[in-house]
Amino acid sequence: xxxxxxxxxxxxxxxxxxxxxxxxxxxxxxxxxxxxxxxxxxxxxxxxxxxxxxxxxxxxxxxxxxxxxxxxxxxxxxxxxxxxxxxxxxxxxxxxxxxxxxxxxxxxxxxxxxxxxxxxxxxxxxxxxxxxxxxxxxxxxxxxxxxxxxxxxxxxxxxxxxxxxxxxxxxxxxxxxxxxxxxxxxxxxxxxxxxxxxxxxxxxxxxxxxxxxxxxxxxxxxxxxxxxxxxxxxxxxxxxxxxxxxxxxxxxxxxxxxxxxxxxxxxxxxxxxxxxxxxxxxxxxxxxxxxxxxxxxxxxxxxxxxxxxxxxxxxxxxxxxxxxxxxxxxxxxxxxxxxxxxxxxxxxxxxxxxxxxxxxxxxxxxxxxxxxxxxxxxxxxxxxxxxxxxxxxxxxxxxxxxxxxxxxxxxxxxxxxxxxxxxxxxxxxxxxxxxxxxxxxxxxxxxxxxxxxxxxxx
Amino acid sequence: xxxxxxxxxxxxxxxxxxxxxxxxxxxxxxxxxxxxxxxxxxxxxxxxxxxxxxxxxxxxxxxxxxxxxxxxxxxxxxxxxxxxxxxxxxxxxxxxxxxxxxxxxxxxxxx
Numbered sequence: 001x002x003x004x005x006x007x008x009x010x011x012x013x014x015x016x017x018x019x020x021x022x023x024x025x026x027x028x029x030x031x032x033x034x035x036x037x038x039x040x041x042x043x044x045x046x047x048x049x050x051x052x053x054x055x056x057x058x059x060x061x062x063x064x065x066x067x068x069x070x071x072x073x074x075x076x077x078x079x080x081x082x083x084x085x086x087x088x089x090x091x092x093x094x095x096x097x098x099x100x101x102x103x104x105x106x107x108x109x110x111x112x113x114x115x116x117x118x119x120x121x122x123x124x125x126x127x128x129x130x131x132x133x134x135x136x137x138x139x140x141x142x143x144x145x146x147x148x149x150x151x152x153x154x155x156x157x158x159x160x161x162x163x164x165x166x167x168x169x170x171x172x173x174x175x176x177x178x179x180x181x182x183x184x185x186x187x188x189x190x191x192x193x194x195x196x197x198x199x200x201x202x203x204x205x206x207x208x209x210x211x212x213x214x215x216x217x218x219x220x221x222x223x224x225x226x227x228x229x230x231x232x233x234x235x236x237x238x239x240x241x242x243x244x245x246x247x248x249x250x251x252x253x254x255x256x257x258x259x260x261x262x263x264x265x266x267x268x269x270x271x272x273x274x275x276x277x278x279x280x281x282x283x284x285x286x287x288x289x290x291x292x293x294x295x296x297x298x299x300x301x302x303x304x305x306x307x308x309x310x311x312x313x314x315x316x317x318x319x320x321x322x323x324x325x326x327x328x329x330x331x332x333x334x335x336x337x338x339x340x341x342x343x344x345x346x347x348x349x350x351x352x353x354x355x356x357x358x359x360x361x362x363x364x365x366x367x368x369x370x371x372x373x374x375x376x377x378x379x380x381x382x383x384x385x386x387x388x389x390x391x392x393x394x395x396x397x398x399x400x401x402x403x404x405x406x407x408x409x410x411x412x413x414x415x416x417x418x419x420x421x422x423x424x425x426x427x428x429x430x431x432x433x434x435x436x437x438x439x440x441x442x443x444x445x446x447x448x449x450x451x452x453x454x455x456x457x458x
Numbered sequence: 459x460x461x462x463x464x465x466x467x468x469x470x471x472x473x474x475x476x477x478x479x480x481x482x483x484x485x486x487x488x489x490x491x492x493x494x495x496x497x498x499x500x501x502x503x504x505x506x507x508x509x510x511x512x513x514x515x516x517x518x519x520x521x522x523x524x525x526x527x528x529x530x531x532x533x534x535x536x537x538x539x540x541x542x543x544x545x546x547x548x549x550x551x552x553x554x555x556x557x558x559x560x561x562x563x564x565x566x567x568x569x
Binding site for chain 1: 463464466469472473476477479480481483484485486487488489490491492493494495496497498499500501502503504505506507508509510511512513514515516521523524525527528529530531532533534535536537538539540541542543544545546547548549550551552553554555556558559
């Protein structure tokens with residue numbers, strides 16, 4: 001058995017460990033073990049590769065490794081849970097650029113001599129370039145270093161189309177004579193530009209989809225790089241990550257009842273048909289004191305949180321309220337909409353951080369059938385995800401989007417700063433329902449007042 | 459330098475089967491864990507380190523550009539791997555069941 005087959009043998013073990021890592025993420029009890037197994041797989045792959053005869057000097061590996069490991073540790077330990085989406089976007093970006101550099105050095109050392117490798121290089125630098133700058137823009141938007149609104153400028157669509165066309169046309173000279181360096185650099189450069197052009201017109205609220213799509217791209221780059229450097233491990237892992245991104249993009253789109261196409265290119269098709277919202281009636285405000293009296297006698301309470309909860313930093317106060325309600329004999333659950341938060345599953349992490357047990361975090365599909373028997377539903381920092389117009393108002397822009405059906409609870413409390421509308425800019429008719437009571441104020445303030453009432457009452 | 463090229467068609471086989479494996483595994487991950495899932499996927503996509511190591515370790519035989527690209531790729535891939543796994547571990551540590559939250563609370567009360 002030669003040395004290369006020995007390394008490939010170790011790679012198989014790595015693949016098995018990666019697969020089990022993902023399998024164990026199927027349940028919160030085994031998830032941590034899965035993450036460790038996966039990390040072991042990575043360590044094995046790295047150690048096996050280091051024995052490769054192609055590696056002559058270790059000094060640069062050491063330098064790169066130390067820089068990467070220290071920055072990675074620093075960022076991973078410092079990032080707050082609300083910053084998770086931007087951290088993930090950053091990781092996507094650098095992962096993709098790492099692959100692009102691997103392709104580049106392969107191209108630099110050895111002019112590709114067959115169509116498959118040329119195709120793989122072309123796709124790698126295209127997808128990798130787009131993923132790198134696209135992720136950086138997503139990171140900027142998520143961390144509010146860039147405005148979250150869709151950025152549009154005159155002629156943008158034309159420039160994007162021309163860029164795509166140019167990258168497409170450059171394929172011809174690249175395939176005819178791959179050794180022409182400037183062509184390679186132009187494809188890479190234009191792909192970097194394209195990444196920016198693709199993500200800047202997408203609004204902050206759609207970032208969960210963008211992150212998922214970039215996730216699948218970062219997998220695809222690893223995959224195509226595997227074809228460039230003839231490495232099985234990259235292909236397997238790239239496919240796993242690519243599948244992950246595709247599944248999550250699909251789930252996010254379904255949760256918003258929009259097509260991927262609409263999310264990614266929606267800013268260009270005029271969205272002016274915003275219905276003014278026909279919601280009418282009277283809003284019924286209630287004080288935290290009166291709300292407490294209703295909550296005190298509630299047997300079952302569902303809390304429907306939105307990203308506004310995290311913005312107000314109210315997670316811990318909400319968890320405290322939840323515990324007091326439980327002590328008071330109520331059954332407390334949290335209803336989690338798939339797009340609550342800035343990335344898939346984000347709200348669960350935010351509540352888990354505040355020590356809410358995961359058994360209380362219930363998915364939308366599972367909570368909705370129980371909603372009729374709920375005494376009080378508390379909406380905190382959520383808006384569009386609880387708007388009943390999505391169910392019956394065919395003129396509403398969010399019609400067809402699945403929602404948490406809080407309106408079916410006996411009483412609904414909506415904690416809200418003012419009557420301003422949500423991301424989609426639509427009036428929420430839930431606020432005017434007979435069983436809805438509005439508690440105006442900052443989410444954290446209001447919840448703390450409720451907590452204080454409970455403590456005074458006992 | 460030993461050259462042992464795996465034929466394209468085998469790579470394609472592996473790709474297709476891996477995509478199926480990915481869909482089978484990932485569709486079983488509950489939405490509860492989708493954020494850690496994504497950060498773990500991030501970490502494993504740092505697997506490109508395998509290619510980066512070879513580029514960075516190729517000695518000065520080829521050119522300074524290779525060394526530069528390889529070293530930068532190693533740094534970014536390691537950033538991905540270390541950052542991804544660490545942040546996943548941090549998140550997963552926070553997910554506690556009702557039982558463990560309560561036992562932790564009583565332990566705290568006792569001490």
